[in-house]
Amino acid sequence: MKKLEVSAIEEGTVIDQIANKSTFKVANILNIQNIEQVVLIGFNLSSKKLGKKGIIKIGGKLLTQEEVNKISLIAPDATVNIIKDSEVVKKFTVDIPDSIEEFMKCFNPNCVSNHQKILSRFHVIHKNPIRIRCHYCERHMGVDDIELV
């Protein structure tokens, strides 16, 4: 039997195949410092697909759609496993949405969305590698330019 590098959980969510460098960003999205149940984080784990990967296991939590959308932008290969009674009852890969509102900040300091009280808006123009266009200033952003709010 394969030895687990990060212990299993009985109930909750496992986010696997996180791009290694995005592991702690995903942890921030999930606001783990305020979760009272078990949280296990693995980092620098070996992955056939990614080389190195991160994994986060959270007891008793189901992700919201907004959390899934945010994760998809910084860890587009991530898989989400829903665990019940120590079994995987549902597994899916995150899907990058076609458009993004509110939870991202335009990286262009001169963009109107950073100066007026408006919701930021973006269009995903390419999913792999991810390229996002600001609805307002039309600047393009890649994965390293993404700043979630």
Added chain:
Amino acid sequence: MISLKDKDIISISDFTKEEILYVLEMSGKMEKEYCPDILRGKILANLFFEPSTRTRLSFETAMKRLGGQVIGFDELGTTSTVKGESLRDSVKIIEGYCDIIVLRHFLEGASRLTADSVDIPVVNAGDGASQHPTQTFVDLYTIKKAKSDIENLSIGFLGDLKYGRTAHSLAYALAHFNADMYFISPPSLRMPKDYMEELEIRNVSYQEVETISEVSDNLDILYCTRIQKERFAEPVEYEKVKGLYKLSKSVMDELKVKDDLKILHPLPRVDEMDESLDTTEYAMYFQQAYSGIPVREALLASVLGVIQ
């Protein structure tokens, strides 16, 4: 049938090839025909949050030549913005006073925000270092007049390709017309990655070089831009590149160029084009400036739905 009625003019990327050709055709008609009454009773609001005499006057002239009236401001100090009013509130109120808004703003994307906020047509007259689509229509119209056709041309873009929004928009538009593009600039003022990506996605052939002599003999059109001091955050960076390219009659005599090469420039110029060029057969930039009127007449009349 193509109709631009009620269309916002925010970014050249919002226009199809057919719509661009339609605007050029209508511009030709407006240049030939005088239509002093077609916009009678219509009011244009020129909202210039950033100064620009030429663009503001050209919209005002175009509107008045078609019988319309113009209201507006050209400095931030006289607006409610200084009292803290949001752009959205300002334009929603002004929408009630006019039939069309022409906006210039120092923030990128301000025109798109305005268009999203009001129901009347909005024309972007330049927002920050972003888009300036009406200038692009002027540039395309000038190229069409110079070469009869805008398909399959070799175009050199010279100077500040990083901050030069007119160069960005023109390159984007020319991608519809199978152009070969040559980007001539110092490394620090290269065309931004975004635009190169767009060109690559659209299979446009382009080459980046640092000196004009490397590509001059290929060119049908040379599009010069001013190195814009006001766009540099650090004065020392401006000092490194100012005056890097200086075209003059004697420079052109030494370069290997096609006899029918035409030079365009959105003006104003600083020192990148010497006045000795003005009387040569290459110079098209004053005709280009004059084309601003018929092109803007065509755009205003089209989006206000009085020409089809």
